[in-house]
Amino acid sequence: QVQLEESGGGLVQAGGSLRLSCRGSRRTFKSSAMGWFRQAPGKEREFIAAISANDGSTYGSNIFHADSVKGRFTISRNDAQSTVYLQMNSLKPEDTALYLCARREGSSWRGLYEYWGRGTQVTVSS
Numbered sequence: 001q002v003q004l005e006e007s008g009g010g011l012v013q014a015g016g017s018l019r020l021s022c023r024g025s026r027r028t029f030k031s032s033a034m035g036w037f038r039q040a041p042g043k044e045r046e047f048i049a050a051i052s053a054n055d056g057s058t059y060g061s062n063i064f065h066a067d068s069v070k071g072r073f074t075i076s077r078n079d080a081q082s083t084v085y086l087q088m089n090s091l092k093p094e095d096t097a098l099y100l101c102a103r104r105e106g107s108s109w110r111g112l113y114e115y116w117g118r119g120t121q122v123t124v125s126s
Contacts, residue, residue, distance in 0.1 A: 049075035
């Protein structure tokens with residue numbers, strides 16, 4: 001059974017934008033922190049964005065963006081749609097990668113992500 005399903009990837013020119021979506025299970029989504037990772041060929045998986053559950057139980061910042069994407073990418077969630085988004089602006093060729101959505105059993109974005117989607121490919125041409 002597919003727990004997480006990403007969509008929205010594609011080919012875009014440098015400077016362009018894409019919005020990735022990841023739909024999860026209605027039963028588990030609202031209470032779970034969600035994250036986005038990416039993996040480029042020959043490189044390690046990179047943790048790029050995350051958002052805590054909207055249950056008021058987390059402390060500190062409820063949103064994380066890696067320095068490599070800060071100011072260009074924005075994570076958000078819609079619990080009514082069981083969906084997490086990654087808005088990607090000002091894309092660069094080095095953003096080319098397989099983008100993966102992940103969920104963790106917990107409200108805070110900090111911690112291990114146990115459940116993964118299959119990914120959606122983003123390719124940025126120069």
